[in-house]
Amino acid sequence: MISYIVRRLLGIIPLLLGITIISFAIIHLAPGKPTVLQESMNPKVSLEVQQRLEKLYGLDKPLYAQYLHWIKMLARFDFGRSYGDGRPVLDKILERIPVTLTINVLSILLILLVAIPLGVRCALKPGSLFDTAATVIVFLFFAAPTFWLALLLMQLFGIQLHWLPISGIKSLDFEYFSFPQKALDLISHLALPVFVSAIGGLAGISRYMRSNMIDTLNQPYIYTARAKGLSERKVVYTHAMRNAVLPIVTILGLSLPGLLGGSVIFESIFALPGIGRLFYEAVMMRDYPLIMAEVVLGALLTMAGNLVADISYAYVDPRIRYKK
Amino acid sequence: MMKNKPLAAGLAVIGLFTLIALFAPLISPYDPSVIDQNHLLEAPSRAHPLGTDGLGRDLASRIMFGARISLSIGLIAVGIATALGLLFGSVAGFYGGALDGVIMRFADIMLCFPTFFLILAVVAFMESSIFNIMAIIGLTSWMGPSRLIRGEILSLKEREFIQAERAIGASNGRIIFKHLVPNAIGPVLVNATLGIAGAILLESGLSFLGLGVQPPTPSWGNILIESKSTLGVAWWITVFPGLAILLTILGFNFIAEGLKKVFGYN
Numbered sequence: 001m002i003s004y005i006v007r008r009l010l011g012i013i014p015l016l017l018g019i020t021i022i023s024f025a026i027i028h029l030a031p032g033k034p035t036v037l038q039e040s041m042n043p044k045v046s047l048e049v050q051q052r053l054e055k056l057y058g059l060d061k062p063l064y065a066q067y068l069h070w071i072k073m074l075a076r077f078d079f080g081r082s083y084g085d086g087r088p089v090l091d092k093i094l095e096r097i098p099v100t101l102t103i104n105v106l107s108i109l110l111i112l113l114v115a116i117p118l119g120v121r122c123a124l125k126p127g128s129l130f131d132t133a134a135t136v137i138v139f140l141f142f143a144a145p146t147f148w149l150a151l152l153l154m155q156l157f158g159i160q161l162h163w164l165p166i167s168g169i170k171s172l173d174f175e176y177f178s179f180p181q182k183a184l185d186l187i188s189h190l191a192l193p194v195f196v197s198a199i200g201g202l203a204g205i206s207r208y209m210r211s212n213m214i215d216t217l218n219q220p221y222i223y224t225a226r227a228k229g230l231s232e233r234k235v236v237y238t239h240a241m242r243n244a245v246l247p248i249v250t251i252l253g254l255s256l257p258g259l260l261g262g263s264v265i266f267e268s269i270f271a272l273p274g275i276g277r278l279f280y281e282a283v284m285m286r287d288y289p290l291i292m293a294e295v296v297l298g299a300l301l302t303m304a305g306n307l308v309a310d311i312s313y314a315y316v317d318p319r320i321r322y323k324k
Numbered sequence: 325m326m327k328n329k330p331l332a333a334g335l336a337v338i339g340l341f342t343l344i345a346l347f348a349p350l351i352s353p354y355d356p357s358v359i360d361q362n363h364l365l366e367a368p369s370r371a372h373p374l375g376t377d378g379l380g381r382d383l384a385s386r387i388m389f390g391a392r393i394s395l396s397i398g399l400i401a402v403g404i405a406t407a408l409g410l411l412f413g414s415v416a417g418f419y420g421g422a423l424d425g426v427i428m429r430f431a432d433i434m435l436c437f438p439t440f441f442l443i444l445a446v447v448a449f450m451e452s453s454i455f456n457i458m459a460i461i462g463l464t465s466w467m468g469p470s471r472l473i474r475g476e477i478l479s480l481k482e483r484e485f486i487q488a489e490r491a492i493g494a495s496n497g498r499i500i501f502k503h504l505v506p507n508a509i510g511p512v513l514v515n516a517t518l519g520i521a522g523a524i525l526l527e528s529g530l531s532f533l534g535l536g537v538q539p540p541t542p543s544w545g546n547i548l549i550e551s552k553s554t555l556g557v558a559w560w561i562t563v564f565p566g567l568a569i570l571l572t573i574l575g576f577n578f579i580a581e582g583l584k585k586v587f588g589y590n
Binding site: 014015018019026027139140143144145147148151154155158160256257258260261262264265268269279282288295298299303306 | 448569573
């Protein structure tokens with residue numbers, strides 16, 4: 001196990017190098033220096049700010065020196081200051097993380113709670129009415145743009161039925177609420193965003209679970225389990241499901257970039273103060289330090305997510321860690 | 325073909341949308357960009373079958389012209405991604421060794437970036453023209469096809485017919501493009517079909533955020549921008565462009581399902 005972890009950790013060195021090089025290339029993608037472009041697009045930026053930026057990126061030095069300079073800043077988690085309000089970029093990102101994290105963790109829980117039982121149920125009788133109905137619904141969910149579903153749900157539950165608020169994370173008079181009221185308020189604000197962000201993963205993972213479960217149920221060891229007279233319940237839920245659930249760990253790791261990217265859209269629609277909306281605002285304002293910080297952090301987070309998923313997969317499934 | 329219901333259904337839907345896109349100037353009831361102050365936000369009627377938007381423009385005509393933009397972005401973006409995938413994947417799979425290592429590590433690195441973050445960052449630094457959007461989506465989605473093609477090539481290249489080719493002295497280029505790639509074409513086509521659906525979804529999301537296709541050029545995503553401000557006032561602006569996207573994505577997904585049957589894998 002230790003040797004597997006060490007091997008995987010060594011594997012991230014080229015990834016780290018690559019991530020920083022590509023991010024660095026994006027800064028220099030723009031025609032001309034980023035600082036000049038910044039000035040021409042944003043009249044608020046004075047010559048003094050421009051010079052400060054040039055120093056920040058070390059633009060007067062050759063490319064390799066600029067890259068090394070930037071890496072040194074990254075290593076200290078120094079992402080510079082936002083063009084918008086001059087605050088350190090890292091602070092702006094850190095204060096937005098709880099909202100995004102809450103929504104994504106809740107939506108992953110929702111995905112697992114719904115998709116795994118659904119996939120298993122479909123796999124037990126492929127081609128049955130239940131399976132067909134679930135397949136149709138999953139196909140529809142898969143094909144609908146999430147932002148469109150969000151708009152439809154806002155229209156239905158927010159405007160026509162008045163059941164749920166359609167924007168923000170809490171009500172204006174939140175401070176005066178009692179504790180249960182506060183909890184209810186947060187839940188009602190989070191209901192639509194969590195549901196909308198879960199939809200894509202729900203469709204994908206339930207399909208995946210279904211085909212995994214069908215494969216597993218046809219394995220010889222399942223025949224053995226049945227042959228020795230175990231109850232169907234025990235065969236399905238103890239023997240088959242345990243094995244079929246394992247690869248989901250990896251899939252969750254792989255779905256991290258999708259969840260992060262998706263947060264840009266639905267946090268903008270529901271006006272939620274998370275890192276997705278922060279990124280959207282940064283792009284609209286051409287706030288380069290903020291954009292770059294989010295791109296690098298997004299990639300590092302994805303890398304870390306995959307690493308954790310792989311290691312936990314290897315932990316639960318010994319076959320993985322002995323494979324070359 | 326008649327027995328392959330998903331393929332037939334998918335082709336019918338996509339065929340219809342393709343015809344609409346091709347003949348939009350001939351069949352659309354109105355000019356999609358003509359503003360009509362007397363008919364603002366009108367519900368669907370005989371004169372305007374899908375209603376009008378906040379500037380009095382005919383929604384049906386805008387969706388028809390939007391089909392041109394959305395479909396061509398999907399097709400060309402996936403064309404770029406698949407071409408790159410074929411090149412990188414077949415070279416990596418065929419030659420193996422250091423070249424394979426470098427190409428696949430590069431793919432791993434690109435896969436670490438949330439696609440939407442990467443695309444938005446690039447858009448922030450460049451103008452978001454239709455051409456740029458095609459290119460950006462294409463250049464950020466070649467990794468899946470590359471991995472797929474590499475895998476196919478790896479399993480094909482040890483087969484007897486390839487060894488026979490080698491024995492009669494065929495060049496590497498001939499083996500790759502004449503024998504390996506054509507035999508791997510099934511999964512590639514399925515992947516590309518799904519990719520078009522994905523690219524159309526990406527474009528609609530980008531345009532919806534105002535960072536994709538710029539108005540007044542209509543795309544399905546940017547028509548939906550207005551639905552945020554007309555929520556509860558004009559349901560047709562939300563419903564119809566979204567349905568167009570939904571049907572198109574369903575169509576491509578059905579074609580992909582059908583192709584899987586044709587090529588005999590699941």
